[in-house]
Structure formats: C-alpha cells, structure tokens
Amino acid sequence: MADSPNFIDHVKMHCRSGAGGNGSVHFYRDKLTSKGGPDGGDGGRGGHIILxxxxxLWTLLPLKYMKHVIASAGQPGSGSRSSGANGEDIILEVPLGTIAKDVETGEIEAEITEDGQTYILLAGGHGGKGNWHYRSATNQTPQYASPAGEGKEAWKILELKVLADVGLVGFPNAGKSTLLSVLSAAKPKIANYPFTTLVPNLGVVSYRDNRSFVMADIPGIIEDAHKGKGIGHRFLRHIERNAVLLFMIPGDAEDIKEEYRILLNELKSYNPELLDKPRLLAISKSDLLDEELKEWIRAELPKDLETLFISSVAQKGLQELKDKLWQIMNISIEE
Structure with a gap:
C-alpha cells in the first residue's frame, strides 16, 4: 500500500433511500365486464442504500466525492394486480474493516469484516398495498389502497480500520517502515524524519512452511495522540483492528522505558481495551548496542514484557521475531 493521498479512511455522506410506490385503486374492466372486482396491484419497494x-479494496477513496447518495423510488401498482417495480438499490462497496456511524448519535451501526458481507445502511420505504387486498364479503369495491412508506434520510460516516494480524506501534522514526520493507514485499516510504508514514502500509510477511501473516505499519504515534494531536485518532483507530501489537522503540532512544510508558498510556487513554491485546516489544537498531547495554535495558523494562532486540538493516533477530509473533498469534486464536 503506497503512502499516497489515495488512502482515504473517513467519509461523511448524506444518504436518502427511495420512497415506496403507492398501491393502486383499480377495478377489473373488459368489454364483457363493466363492473369487475378490485384488482389494484401493490407499489414497489423504494431503493435501499447498501454497504x-x-x-x-483498501481505501474509501471511491466514496470520497459521493456527498449525496440518493436511491430511486418504487413505482406505483396498477391494474390486473400488477406490482410496481422496486426502486433501484445503491450498493456502496467498501474495504474490509469499514464501520458505519450515524452522524447525529455517533452510534456504530455496522462493521463490514467479510468479503461479500452486506448491510442495509438505509432501508427504502415499503410499497403500498393495492385495493385487491382489501376486498371482503361486506366490502366488494374498496375505494382505497394503503399509502407507501417514505424513504429515510440521514448523514452517515464511514470509517476504515485496517485489518491486520500484527500492528506496529511506535513513535515516528522507530524503524517500523524499515522493518516492514525487510520482512515483506511492501515498499513503504522511508526517510529519517518524523511522519514519513502518513497512512497505513500493509505487508504480507512470509513465514515457515509457506505460511504468512499481515503486518501493518501504522502512522507514528505522538504523545497526546489520544487527544487528536498530530494524526492521533486516525492512527489509534487502525490499532483497534490488529490481533497483536508489536511495540517498536529504537535502541538509541534517550529513555526506552519512558517511551514505552507513553505509548502504552496513549493506547489506554484512547481505548483501555487495547491493553488486552497481546503485545511484544522490539528494540530496533540494536546493532548499535553491545550485550552489556542490552542487559541494562532489559533490567529497566517491566518484567512481564517480552523484549527482543532486532536490526532490520543488519538482518539480526528477525527470524526470532517472526517466530515469536506467530506463536503469540496462534495462542490468541486458541483463546
């Protein structure tokens, strides 16, 4: 996934489903029958708006410029018990990991996580029943039909949360993009300045016996990201979808323990449930560290935090990292 403006993960749109068609008030007539019984057909259903x-797909870009989504109305019924045609549904294709929210309530209405999964975002109005339905022994010429249902109207927000097995968590310049480029065929933009990665990059990491897993390099976190600073909420939203969190802190950081604390706090402040996800810490750029310094770093970190030392450039510790991630992923699946 290239780092480009084509990655859109938030769209707001005004939606209106179609009104139903009215039922018909009609009586059977032909050259032999001047006063036949009721035969008014039903109106058609209004068009749905469907996700x-x-x-x-990996982006909401095709929907970015669809500010108004309007489905067509159902057609009215007619004689001979003929039903009107349904309004045409509008189907909005979205990437897996898309959620739909109501703008007014902020309530999450749907999560699309499977290929081909559908959800009616706004239902069309029902068609009215024709007068044929209302015939009876005491009312053989009903002069009425039921009215159609109206279409619905609402503002909706679609948000994309990247689906990946492993999400990389770290400050800008932690070496996340470099790791992804070395472990997978992904070619993320890499440079030595903050916020090189502005959108998630996905890479498929090859593992033993022709197996693989998906790793996401997500925009670097900053302190107070949970308050929306920098690209905070965009970053944190994608973390929610990852099965395992791989924290990354460079070996040349001033205070590794403090950086880990800040990263953990940002996740907790945004959504405490993120701390329930399995996590692993990788100290990147560890080719700069000797064994004595590694032991000192280990002693400083929490005892229950599994820590690996890696170097993407020197290709050190990467197979051990993949083995550990695979082990964690399969334990979490079993649980």
Missing part, C-alpha cells in the same frame, strides 16, 4: 464488503 458491501470487497476484499480487493
């Missing part, structure tokens, strides 16, 4: 998961 549909598509695993080939």
């Amino acid at each position: 549909k998961g598509n695993k080939q």
